Amino acid sequence: MNWFVVARMLGMLGLLVGASMVFSLPWAFPIVGKVESFESAGFWGLVGSITCSLGIGGALYTGGRIDRKASILRKEAFAIVGLGWILAGLLGALPFLLSGSESAPGVKMTPIDAIFESISGFTTTGASLLTELEDPELVPRCVMFWRSFTHWLGGMGIIVLFVAILGQLGAGGKAMLKHEVPGPITESVRPRVQESALVMWAIYVALSFIETILLMIAKVPLYDALCHTFGTMATGGFSTHNASAGHYNGGPVETILVIFMILAGINFSLYYLVFRHQKSQPGWKARIALLTGDAEFRAYLSLITIATGLITVSLLYNNIYENTFVALRHSLFASVSIMTTTGFGTEDFTNWSEFAKGLLFLLMFVGGCAGSTGGGIKVIRWVLLGKIFLLEIEKSFRPNIVRPVRLGGRVIDDRIRNDVVVYFCMMMVIFIGSWLLLITVEPDGPWVNHPGHSPAEKLLDCGTAVAATLNNIGPGFGVIGPKENFSQFSQQGKVLLTLLMLLGRLELFAVLVLFSPQFWRKQ
Numbered sequence: 001m002n003w004f005v006v007a008r009m010l011g012m013l014g015l016l017v018g019a020s021m022v023f024s025l026p027w028a029f030p031i032v033g034k035v036e037s038f039e040s041a042g043f044w045g046l047v048g049s050i051t052c053s054l055g056i057g058g059a060l061y062t063g064g065r066i067d068r069k070a071s072i073l074r075k076e077a078f079a080i081v082g083l084g085w086i087l088a089g090l091l092g093a094l095p096f097l098l099s100g101s102e103s104a105p106g107v108k109m110t111p112i113d114a115i116f117e118s119i120s121g122f123t124t125t126g127a128s129l130l131t132e133l134e135d136p137e138l139v140p141r142c143v144m145f146w147r148s149f150t151h152w153l154g155g156m157g158i159i160v161l162f163v164a165i166l167g168q169l170g171a172g173g174k175a176m177l178k179h180e181v182p183g184p185i186t187e188s189v190r191p192r193v194q195e196s197a198l199v200m201w202a203i204y205v206a207l208s209f210i211e212t213i214l215l216m217i218a219k220v221p222l223y224d225a226l227c228h229t230f231g232t233m234a235t236g237g238f239s240t241h242n243a244s245a246g247h248y249n250g251g252p253v254e255t256i257l258v259i260f261m262i263l264a265g266i267n268f269s270l271y272y273l274v275f276r277h278q279k280s281q282p283g284w285k286a287r288i289a290l291l292t293g294d295a296e297f298r299a300y301l302s303l304i305t306i307a308t309g310l311i312t313v314s315l316l317y318n319n320i321y322e323n324t325f326v327a328l329r330h331s332l333f334a335s336v337s338i339m340t341t342t343g344f345g346t347e348d349f350t351n352w353s354e355f356a357k358g359l360l361f362l363l364m365f366v367g368g369c370a371g372s373t374g375g376g377i378k379v380i381r382w383v384l385l386g387k388i389f390l391l392e393i394e395k396s397f398r399p400n401i402v403r404p405v406r407l408g409g410r411v412i413d414d415r416i417r418n419d420v421v422v423y424f425c426m427m428m429v430i431f432i433g434s435w436l437l438l439i440t441v442e443p444d445g446p447w448v449n450h451p452g453h454s455p456a457e458k459l460l461d462c463g464t465a466v467a468a469t470l471n472n473i474g475p476g477f478g479v480i481g482p483k484e485n486f487s488q489f490s491q492q493g494k495v496l497l498t499l500l501m502l503l504g505r506l507e508l509f510a511v512l513v514l515f516s517p518q519f520w521r522k523q
Contacts, residue, residue, distance in 0.1 A: 001075050001520060002073075002299045003064075004063070004065075004066050005076050006076055006083070007060045007064035007078050008060070009076075009080045011056075011057045011058065011059070011060030011061025011062070011063070011064055012057065013057070013084045013087060013088065014054075014057025014058075014060060014087060014091060015061065016057075017053050017057070017087075017092065018050050018053030018057055018091065021053065022050065023145075023149060024046055024142050025046055026142075027141050027145045028040075028046070028141070028142035029043075039140040040140060041099045042099045042142040043140075043142060044098075044099075045099025045100070045140070045143065046095050046097040046099070046142060049091070056178035059169050076520070078514075079511045079519075081506065085123075085511075088122050089115055089119035089498075091118075092118035092119075092146075093111070093115045093118040093119075095143045095146050096118070096481065097111060097140075098110050099143050101137065101138065101139040101143055103138075104130075104138070105132065105135075110197045112495060116494045116498050117130070117496070119498050119501050120498075120501055121147055121148070121150030122150045123154055123470075123471065123501040123504065124154050124237075124375065125237075125312045125343075125469055126231065126234070126236045126237030126238050126474030127343075127485075127486050127501070128238065128474070129486050129487045130485065130487075131485060132242065133239065133241060133242050134240070144240060145227065148238050150232050151231050151234040151236035151238055152208070152230035154236075154505070155230075155233055155236065156201055156204045156234075157233025159285075164272050168232060174302075199446070203271050203272065204268065204373075207260065207264070208229050208230075211232060211256065212229045215256055218252040227239070228240070228245075229255065231342065231344065232257055232264060232344070233260060233372050233373065234264070235261065235341050235342040235372070235374045235472075236342065237337070237343025239344065242483075243483070244344050244346070245333070245344040245345060248346065256343060258332060261336050261340045261344070262336055264342070264372060264373050265300065265368050265369060266300065266368070266372055267370055267371035268373075270290075270297060270369075270371075272319035293408065294408065295380075295383055299382070299383050300379045304332075307331075307335040307339065307359055308332045309331075310355075311331040311334065311335060311352075311359055312324070314356045314359075315356060320353060320356075330347045330349075332485050333347075334346075334347070338363065338473060339363045339366050339374075340368045341367055341471055341472050341474075342375045342408060342473075342474075343468075343474030343475050345482030347482055348482050349481075349482060350477050357436060359475070364376065364464075364467045364468065364471050364473055365427075365471060367471060375505065376473075376502055377471070380407075383407065384417070385404065385420055385424060387407070387412075388405060388417055388420065391403060405417055423507070426508055427470070427508070430500075434466045434496060435462060435463050437496060438462040439462045441493055441496065442493050443490065457478055460477060461479050463482065464480065465480050466497075468480065469500040470501075471504055472501060472504045
């Protein structure tokens with residue numbers, strides 16, 4: 001492990017995070033933020049955070065320049081990605097602490113609370129501890145903007161942005177992207193790694209710009225339009241309103257959010273391929289054929305359609321809604337929001353039928369497509385697992401058969417098949433282990449004091465909390481439903497859930513290797 005190159009890269013990452021906070025400063029002023037008075041606490045809290053971030057980043061970068069010729073190898077790439085996300089989360093927590101933000105009236109955010117909120121933003125989880133989102137006296141609007149902006153930075157990936165800006169990292173940059181971009185198959189859209197990072201960010205920025213304009217046309221204020229765009233495109237779910245997307249009571253805003261949540265859950269490499277195909281073979285038919293020819297894309301839309309249909313029927317059958325259109329509307333929004341791991345809400349689905357809640361719980365483990373901003377296990381892994389299962393069943397009565405697993409006409413390497421099976425096994429082990437650990441460390445108090453809940457429901461609530469954070473979704477059921485938050489969990493519970501957010505966003509290995517003693521040895 002070359003600590004100089006790791007320190008240098010972490011230093012530049014710290015400088016990038018500090019510079020990113022500058023975009024939140026203007027919202028402290030009345031003319032921009034449309035608040036009654038200048039938010040001095042938020043402004044100076046951000047200034048102090050910027051100063052600390054630049055100072056820490058500068059110190060790490062200066063120390064790492066001692067060995068300028070060192071290359072980024074596999075170990076260094078793992079360390080930079082894992083430690084880089086931890087560093088970003090720690091620096092991102094500073095605005096909450098230095099501004100004196102409160103998670104509830106009269107309750108100051110602790111360092112653990114601030115780190116939880118920051119990492120929830122960067123990992124696009126959207127799990128929050130804040131009880132009154134619309135009260136600038138608790139959390140200044142400029143700090144709330146930073147909270148949403150962390151979504152947008154983490155959605156496409158802070159390492160991807162880092163590589164796009166810096167470039168000239170060669171194989172080291174490619175290795176870092178591989179450990180951060182989600183999915184078992186990470187393909188570059190361009191031969192050069194910096195070009196790939198720039199293309200993905202260009203698509204991300206373009207879609208974000210379009211959504212912001214459409215939301216403003218729908219009469220959403222610029223501040224809210226930007227914050228909800230950040231939450232949508234990053235599939236994060238932080239809102240500026242206590243009622244989340246339900247604040248807008250349906251209409252065009254809800255439609256825009258659904259469309260862009262679906263778009264954010266699609267592999268961004270597929271967008272580039274469609275655009276490139278358009279230049280070589282213009283026409284809608286050619287582009288549609290390219291999209292429908294992608295197995296993961298077909299499965300992604302099919303799962304959303306099937307889940308929406310089943311939940312709609314369940315809601316109508318159980319008389320949750322009497323109007324078919326209303327039931328379909330809420331079913332579609334909830335299915336898309338949960339499956340893409342966005343976490344926006346229009347209705348409290350904890351009051352729905354048991355079948356509908358069970359289906360939404362299963363969707364938590366599906367996620368978006370590989371190469372998207374969505375979390376979860378990813379659709380492509382489920383598609384591959386299904387093919388592996390079918391092949392193994394056939395081998396049970398045809399032991400001599402030699403047939404590779406194919407996806408879209410491409411033979412899937414045995415290493416990828418093994419990685420998929422191992423990933424599923426590790427997710428199951430981590431989910432069950434974390435569930436039991438959370439049940440152990442959490443006292444029964446919050447479940448006794450929470451209206452309508454009992455200690456017996458602690459089992460389900462902790463299970464959905466683990467699923468919601470490990471899959472980077474945000475809301476769950478019970479005490480962490482769409483209209484609730486994570487403030488009732490203990491400090492040790494919040495630490496565990498914060499770790500799960502990082503594990504889910506970096507797909508386990510970039511975080512788990514940090515706990516391996518062998519990883520830090522020279523040989």
